[in-house]
Amino acid sequence: DQQVKQNSPSLSVQEGRISILNCDYTNSMFDYFLWYKKYPAEGPTFLISISSIKDKNEDGRFTVFLNKSAKHLSLHIVPSQPGDSAVYFCAARGAGGTSYGKLTFGQGTILTVHP
């Protein structure tokens, strides 16, 4: 049972435009949601996170939005740059019990930003 889902396997965007990456979750027992960027043969690099008590967090070109009622979060990158091309994973962190601190990852979305 996939608790964190990224339904778009890929996204193609023109340089300078906005990239919107989406993620849905089914479990409410998460306290933080995180976005990671990953290049082939490398580990994920942390980008931005949001607490479950917030609905928006912004860091430079990256903004994460959280809609708790819809159990949906999104990552906005604006303006998109060719160097942003990578696989983006959303992850949800367990809030308690045996899942405390553990990350559950989505399947990833391949972002390609064209010059």
Add this chain to the structure above:
Amino acid sequence: GAVVSQHPSRVICKSGTSVKIECRSLDFQATTMFWYRQFPKQSLMLMATSNEGSKATYEQGVEKDKFLINHASLTLSTLTVTSAHPEDSSFYICSASQGFSNQPQHFGDGTRLSIL
């Protein structure tokens, strides 16, 4: 800051060999380290959680005797794949956390394990 080093980056060995992978936090003390496995075109799947000075906690379906984890210090955790077989071939990634609630996990660059 928050650099995690994983070594080796790639291993190719014969079936039956045991392989040790090291994960180090270079500039912070990691009270907790995590080991993940990623199959091609799939997500990262948590294998086990390693706490310094105590036994690792394994996820359901992960064989404890197959994947030995040691977290002897606040900067080093090791994963040993014992008597590896071709089905153990995968991309293994570690992460480390400082243990504070608002701190993200930081990942190493992974180890590509290929068992012939």
